[in-house]
Amino acid sequence: MSLTLVWTSLILIATNQMLFAAVNVLATVVAIVVVDRLGRKFLLIAGVVQMVIAEIVVGVTLKFEFAKYAGQLPNGPSIGVLVCICVFIAGFAWSWGPIGWLYPT
Numbered sequence: 001m002s003l004t005l006v007w008t009s010l011i012l013i014a015t016n017q018m019l020f021a022a023v024n025v026l027a028t029v030v031a032i033v034v035v036d037r038l039g040r041k042f043l044l045i046a047g048v049v050q051m052v053i054a055e056i057v058v059g060v061t062l063k064f065e066f067a068k069y070a071g072q073l074p075n076g077p078s079i080g081v082l083v084c085i086c087v088f089i090a091g092f093a094w095s096w097g098p099i100g101w102l103y104p105t
Helices: 003-009 014-038 040-068 075-093 096-102
Strands: none
Touching: 014 040, 014 075, 014 096, 040 075, 040 096, 075 096
C-alpha cells in the first residue's frame, strides 16, 4: 500500500492541513502553560503514551478497513483516522516537541 493511496483515501486536503497546524499550535500553548506545574518527566511520558496509542489505532484501522473496502476508505473510518492523527500531533506538540526548548529557559 503506497503512502499516496493512504493520503488520497483520507481525503487529505488543505482544510485538514490547517486543522493539523491549529492542533499543533494549541497543544504547544498547553505545554508552555503546564510544563512548570506538571514537570518535564510527566509530560514526556504522557505524551509518548498518547502518541503510541494514537498510532496503534491508526495502524489497526488502516489494516482492517483498507482490506474491507479494497483500498478506498469511506468517510467514517477516514474521519476516525484523521482524528487519531490529530491526537498524535497534539501528543507530540505538548510533550516531545517543545519540552527541549521550554525546559532550559
